[in-house]
Amino acid sequence: MRNKSVLVPFIVLLLVGCSEPRIDTSSAQVMEASIEEVRQSLPRDQKTHFDDAVQVLAFSRQNLEEFLEEGVLSILSTREQMKDVLNGKTGREVIQEAERIKRERK
Numbered sequence: 001m002r003n004k005s006v007l008v009p010f011i012v013l014l015l016v017g018c019s020e021p022r023i024d025t026s027s028a029q030v031m032e033a034s035i036e037e038v039r040q041s042l043p044r045d046q047k048t049h050f051d052d053a054v055q056v057l058a059f060s061r062q063n064l065e066e067f068l069e070e071g072v073l074s075i076l077s078t079r080e081q082m083k084d085v086l087n088g089k090t091g092r093e094v095i096q097e098a099e100r101i102k103r104e105r106k
Contacts, residue, residue: 021037021103022038022089023087023088023089025087031083039091042092044080053097053098055085057097058082058086
């Protein structure tokens with residue numbers, strides 16, 4: 001019984017350690033670092049797709065007309081929207097979400 005109680009936490013830590021990194025938007029600095037960590041975790045051929053996908057998601061909720069009217073306020077709004085859209089996502093999820101948005105816009 002004692003062996004099982006030691007083994008279970010070890011397995012949980014192993015599984016958590018092997019999971020894909022996720023974007024953390026708790027602060028601008030942490031967000032920047034976690035986006036880079038997620039990017040680096042991807043295969044080479046997916047990195048460009050990821051970079052493009054981050055841009056798609058960052059501006060997915062932005063209306064060009066509002067952007068031009070609001071100026072600086074729009075930039076702050078875009079940053080908050082970007083945090084909401086990216087938070088907690090893996091690189092694969094970011095790419096998939098961007099592809100979905102692109103399909104809907106066609």
